[in-house]
Amino acid sequence: MIKVHQVNLFRTQGRSQRQILDHCDLKVSRGERVAIMGESGAGKSTLLHLIAGLERPDSGHIEVNGDTLEGRTAAQLCQYRKRIGLVFQQFNLLPTLTVADNVLFQHRLNHLNDEQGVIDTIAGPLGLIPLWELYPDQLSGGEQQRVAIARALAHHPKLILADEPTGNLDEHTGDEVMALFAQLTRQLGLTLVMVTHSRRVAATLERTLHLREGRLHD
Numbered sequence: 001m002i003k004v005h006q007v008n009l010f011r012t013q014g015r016s017q018r019q020i021l022d023h024c025d026l027k028v029s030r031g032e033r034v035a036i037m038g039e040s041g042a043g044k045s046t047l048l049h050l051i052a053g054l055e056r057p058d059s060g061h062i063e064v065n066g067d068t069l070e071g072r073t074a075a076q077l078c079q080y081r082k083r084i085g086l087v088f089q090q091f092n093l094l095p096t097l098t099v100a101d102n103v104l105f106q107h108r109l110n111h112l113n114d115e116q117g118v119i120d121t122i123a124g125p126l127g128l129i130p131l132w133e134l135y136p137d138q139l140s141g142g143e144q145q146r147v148a149i150a151r152a153l154a155h156h157p158k159l160i161l162a163d164e165p166t167g168n169l170d171e172h173t174g175d176e177v178m179a180l181f182a183q184l185t186r187q188l189g190l191t192l193v194m195v196t197h198s199r200r201v202a203a204t205l206e207r208t209l210h211l212r213e214g215r216l217h218d
């Protein structure tokens with residue numbers, strides 16, 4: 001499902017250049033759920049951004065579902081991203097839309113027509129039905145995170161890339177929601193790459209990798 005091969009990425013910080021990813025390799029099979037752990041600043045979010053086609057590596061090869069990402073135009077990458085589910089550190093909910101409209105936004109953009117299915121298989125298990133007509137500013141951080149997760153799943157992507165929010169959630173709430181999310185991806189048979197700081201959440205997935213000095217280690 002995912003092949004990252006010998007990927008290098010450098011970043012300019014002040015006057016110096018830092019190598020964030022150093023001949024980084026990753027293989028994830030279809031239906032497999034993988035946790036990525038590592039110290040703050042190790043490059044975990046950067047790796048997810050590369051797989052999502054939001055950034056390009058300096059060298060190396062990234063392939064998702066048989067398609068290579070290099071050489072694609074911005075428009076092609078945008079099309080590619082419509083087929084995956086992204087949960088990033090900022091929830092980016094649309095403040096003028098209800099929970100229902102936020103969750104179903106991607107689903108409608110993709111011209112899908114199974115809103116009841118989304119409610120039954122995604123919104124229900126994530127506990128969103130009582131919140132369905134509320135607006136994001138009426139929700140707690142954990143509730144907003146659950147809405148962001150439902151939105152990422154609602155267009156039925158086969159691959160989910162998730163970067164655990166670290167900022168505005170307390171650790172317990174963050175872990176609870178991510179554990180629920182991990183469980184839901186298993187029920188739906190999805191491929192998941194999740195950045196997490198929580199060993200407890202990571203232990204619920206099939207494999208944990210550690211990003212250290214630009215490479216992934218078991």
Ligand SMILES: Nc1ncnc2c1ncn2[C@@H]1O[C@H](COP(=O)(O)OP(=O)(O)OP(=O)(O)O)[C@@H](O)[C@H]1O
Pocket residue numbers: 011012013020038039040041042043044045046047
């Ligand atoms: N736009 C940028 N310009 C320059 N350096 C950046 C930029 N974005 C991130 N970095 C640097 O790249 C490195 C990797 O960042 P990244 O966000 O991928 O780390 P992370 O492992 O996800 O960290 P955290 O766990 O704190 O979210 C860090 O040293 C960071 O300072």
